Amino acid sequence: MTFPSEKIPEKILAGANFELRPLGDRAILLRLTLPHGKTSPAQLGPAERxxxxxxxxxxxxxxxxxxxAEAGWPQEFVPGYDNVLAPFDPAFISRQTFCEWLLGQLAEVIAGWELGGLRDVANPRRHRLPVIYGGQRGPDLEKVAARNGLSPEEVIKIHSEAEYSVYLVGFAPGFAYLGALPPSIDAPRLERPRPAVPGGTVAIAAGLTGVYPLASQPGGWNLLGYTPFVLFDPAQDPPVRFLPGDRVTFYPITETDLPRFQAEKFxxxxLGEQPEGQVEVRS
Known part of the structure; x- marks a missing residue:
């Protein structure tokens, strides 16, 4: 079910809109529609995303x-990439009442955006991670380079000079979907995913980049390299390195640089600014 458009504020992010959809009988999904004239998220630029x-x-x-703070109302609202999950208990509150409240709150927050803008509330955390590119650490680097008519060194330069936003965290504990990947080094997902990818592996696919956080997990992205930094630790608070809205950059290092990260990788x-490493493509 989508609420009639006249009940939803008309202006948000240059023509995009919110629609409210039920997820079962105990949650509502608030989802941003695409801006006017756009038919696919692939048409959105990095700033729009x-x-x-x-x-x-x-x-x-x-x-x-x-x-x-009453029974039946959400204890937590969960943001996704372009949506918010709003759970409720129908034993205490009706869907109609809850949705009317949500629409009223949306009207207020959008009015605030029109006055102050989105970036006034943005204060992203920044991460800068070292990466060993190529060789056994990044077995798909040369394939990605050949696909895009580049050398491996050019792929490393482009990947490490871009700044990425954390769109969302999911798939595996601590796995962040980072974008937007520069189109000049993009590559599709593998036709056959690998049954096991080592933890710390930096990969790209379909306009995104990311780091596999666990010791061994399946994965269908193209593997470019390895970072020694831990991304998930249930004993820490929060237990993940990346949160939605964070900004991430990478920089190249060599195998011989690994010992100097031992003390801080956990x-x-x-992470603050780190000294630049040398680009080394391992074979």
């Missing part, structure tokens, strides 16, 4: 601050 992710995060925080706190 980041603003949509930021909008979802802001709405979740806004709703969390406003929700009544901390999940955002």
């Amino acid at each position: 980041y603003d949509r992710m930021l909008a979802a995060r802001l709405v979740a925080v806004f709703l969390q601050d406003r929700v009544p 901390s999940l706190a955002p």
Whole structure:
């Protein structure tokens, strides 16, 4: 079910809109529609994608601050890439009442955006991770380079000079979907996923990049390299390195550089600026 458009605020992110859809009988999904004239998320630029992710995060925080502390109302609003999950208990509150409340809150937050803009509330954490590119650490680097008519060194340069936004965290504990990947080094997912990918492996696919967080997990992305930094630790708070809205960059190092990261690789706190490593393509 989608609510009639006249009940939803008309202006959000240059023509995009929110639609409310039930997920079963105990949750509502608030989802940003595509801007006018756009038919696919692939048509969105990096700035648009980041603003949509930021909008979802802001709405979740806004709703969390406003929700009544009463039985049946959400204890937590969960932001996704361009949506917010709003759970409720129908034993205490009707879907109609809950949706009317949600629409009223959306009207207020959008009015605030029109006055102050999205970026006024943005304060992203920044991460800078070292990566050993190529060789056994990144067995798909040369294939990605050949596909795009580049040398491996050019792929490393392009991948490590871009800044990526954390769109969402999912798939595996601590796995962050980072974008947007520069189109000049993009590659599709593998036709046959690998049954096991080592933890710390940096990979790309379909306009995104990411780091596999666990010691061994299946994966269908193209493997470019390896970072020694831990991405998930259930004993820490929060237990993940990346959160939605964070910004991430990578820089190349060599195998001989690994010992100098031993002391800090287990901390999940955002990393400050690190000295540049030398580009070395291992074979």
